[in-house]
Amino acid sequence: MVQSKIRLEHVSASYGNVEDQNVVQVLRDVNLDVREGEFVSIVGPSGCGKSTVLNLAAGLWSPSDGDLSGSINVHHSERKQTIGYVLQKDALFPWRTLIKNVEYPLEIAGMPRRQREELAREWINRVGLSGFEERYPYQLSGGMRQRANIIRVLAYDPEIVLMDEPLGALDAHTRMVLQQQISDLWSASRKTVVFVTHDLEEAILLSTRVILMTKRPATVSASRAIDLPYPRSIMNLKLTPEFRSVYENLWNEFCGLLQ
Amino acid sequence: MKRRTSLNRIATFVAQAAVIGVLLVVWEAMAGGFGLEFKTLDPVFFSRPSLVASDLYSGLLKGEFTRDFLFTIQTSMWGLVLGIISGIMIGFLFAYLPWLNRLFEPLMVAFNSLPRPALAPVLVLILGLGMASKIVLSWSIVFFIVFYNTYAGILSVDPDLLKVAKIMGSNRFQIFRHVIMPSVFSWVFAALRVSVAFALVGAVVGEFVGSTQGLGYQMEAARGVLNSNRVYSILLILMMIGVVLTEISKAIERRLLRWRPPAPGI
Numbered sequence: 445m446v447q448s449k450i451r452l453e454h455v456s457a458s459y460g461n462v463e464d465q466n467v468v469q470v471l472r473d474v475n476l477d478v479r480e481g482e483f484v485s486i487v488g489p490s491g492c493g494k495s496t497v498l499n500l501a502a503g504l505w506s507p508s509d510g511d512l513s514g515s516i517n518v519h520h521s522e523r524k525q526t527i528g529y530v531l532q533k534d535a536l537f538p539w540r541t542l543i544k545n546v547e548y549p550l551e552i553a554g555m556p557r558r559q560r561e562e563l564a565r566e567w568i569n570r571v572g573l574s575g576f577e578e579r580y581p582y583q584l585s586g587g588m589r590q591r592a593n594i595i596r597v598l599a600y601d602p603e604i605v606l607m608d609e610p611l612g613a614l615d616a617h618t619r620m621v622l623q624q625q626i627s628d629l630w631s632a633s634r635k636t637v638v639f640v641t642h643d644l645e646e647a648i649l650l651s652t653r654v655i656l657m658t659k660r661p662a663t664v665s666a667s668r669a670i671d672l673p674y675p676r677s678i679m680n681l682k683l684t685p686e687f688r689s690v691y692e693n694l695w696n697e698f699c700g701l702l703q
Numbered sequence: 704m705k706r707r708t709s710l711n712r713i714a715t716f717v718a719q720a721a722v723i724g725v726l727l728v729v730w731e732a733m734a735g736g737f738g739l740e741f742k743t744l745d746p747v748f749f750s751r752p753s754l755v756a757s758d759l760y761s762g763l764l765k766g767e768f769t770r771d772f773l774f775t776i777q778t779s780m781w782g783l784v785l786g787i788i789s790g791i792m793i794g795f796l797f798a799y800l801p802w803l804n805r806l807f808e809p810l811m812v813a814f815n816s817l818p819r820p821a822l823a824p825v826l827v828l829i830l831g832l833g834m835a836s837k838i839v840l841s842w843s844i845v846f847f848i849v850f851y852n853t854y855a856g857i858l859s860v861d862p863d864l865l866k867v868a869k870i871m872g873s874n875r876f877q878i879f880r881h882v883i884m885p886s887v888f889s890w891v892f893a894a895l896r897v898s899v900a901f902a903l904v905g906a907v908v909g910e911f912v913g914s915t916q917g918l919g920y921q922m923e924a925a926r927g928v929l930n931s932n933r934v935y936s937i938l939l940i941l942m943m944i945g946v947v948l949t950e951i952s953k954a955i956e957r958r959l960l961r962w963r964p965p966a967p968g969i
């Protein structure tokens with residue numbers, strides 16, 4: 445029996461409080477079960493509450509945000525850094541160089557300087573950022589910053605990785621390169637990943653399962669396994685009839701559900 | 704390309720020097736220099752660049768400025784350092800204890816709205832003619848600049864950075880050390896130049912009002928005996944101090960805030 449890593453049961457959430465009459469109900473009766481080793485993508489119209497779901501899973505909801513009901517269970521070991529969260533906006537420390545940014549979580553984990561520098565370099569190299577180690581975030585392009593944002597999380601090897609539209613703002617080429625990298629990394633490590641995107645194609649290419657969220661107040665309205673073998677070549681997979689048929693089926697189904 | 708920019712820079716420098724030169728020559732001529740009989744500016748009040756230069760030169764040789772120079776530098780630096788330290792501390796205190804902020808807000812607003820030179824007579828009355836009254840005046844200006852910047856710096860910490868730091872397992876101290884402090888210091892150092900300039904203002908104004916030492920005091924004394932050459936000499940020294948301090952704080956700012964994108968040109 446594969447262990448359930450993230451389980452949301454009957455979760456409803458709304459921002460704001462009743463007094464200022466500014467309550468926005470975002471989630472209504474959301475049920476979600478992410479199992480160990482799954483790569484789950486969440487798709488849905490923008491503003492429907494995808495980021496909110498990730499924040500809940502990451503334990504970042506605070507009572508001052510608004511009302512929350514239902515149960516949220518995230519299973520992980522006793523280690524301190526069990527969750528990795530790649531935020532939608534690259535949240536690099538502006539006062540740290542690229543390499544120091546990647547080193548940050550390793551520093552917090554108490555890894556010795558030499559070792560963490562080496563590990564950071566390895567990851568920087570892996571996503572083609574070598575030579576930019578000593579640059580500050582403002583000296584990097586958007587694509588480079590987003591890559592740094594991703595490897596900073598992967599480098600500390602969390603048990604659960606949450607990614608919020610990490611490739612949303614990139615050009616088509618960089619985007620495909622990174623999709624391939626994410627896919628390769630995942631098929632090698634089989635971590636538990638929850639990946640938010642508004643791009644159905646990307647969701648299918650990367651995931652073992654795709655979940656559809658409806659408009660606000662959102663609920664999970666469909667969950668479909670993607671039975672395509674790994675390792676996947678993003679470029680080639682897109683051209684196969686298997687992919688096209690999965691894509692068309694889901695597209696039609698999801699369009700129907702969003703009506 | 705490189706050569707053109709360096710040529711450009713030299714040309715700019717020459718032009719800037721020429722502007723100053725022309726102004727000095729006009730001043731000299733209008734105040735009866737170059738053996739001219741017709742004086743538009745009475746040298747008793749306006750002195751003359753050549754007279755100022757020779758007064759400055761002989762004054763420097765005889766060391767007539769040294770004591771007052773050191774006094775002014777010392778008071779303004781004390782005001783600056785104390786203002787920065789207390790501004791940061793109180794800024795943190797108020798940002799972390801909102802009720803304290805609410806309690807003192809009217810008082811802070813009132814004091815900050817007060818034209819600070821108006822405090823000088825009061826401070827001299829209470830603290831006397833010595834260094835203390837000037838330090839406090841200088842501090843009272845710097846403190847508010849640093850206080851408000853610290854406060855704003857804490858409130859404007861990027862919430863996403865806090866999120867990231869928290870998720871990555873940072874404890875409260877690490878969040879303070881790695882997220883809040885750098886953010887606050889970027890605000891405080893960005894205000895360093897202004898703080899330094901105002902520290903000097905505080906010191907000099909204090910010396911005008913009541914003192915037995917300092918460049919401001921010496922200037923006031925020279926004015927009393929209509930020694931306009933000396934008045935302008937001291938003005939020049941104060942200008943130099945201001946320029947040097949500004950350049951030093953610019954260098955510190957550049958060094959410590961090198962992670963910031965350079966300000967866009969207009």
Ligand SMILES: Nc1ncnc2c1ncn2[C@@H]1O[C@H](COP(=O)(O)OP(=O)(O)O)[C@@H](O)[C@H]1O
Binds near residue numbers: 460470492
């Ligand atoms: N902190 C907040 N306060 C109030 N409303 C919020 C807050 N965060 C998000 N919202 C609202 O909740 C809805 C869902 O937001 P979000 O989860 O970010 O959607 P998505 O990631 O799917 O685009 C949006 O309508 C947004 O305006």
Ligand SMILES: [Mg+2]
Binds near residue numbers: 495496532608
């Ligand atoms: Mg979002």
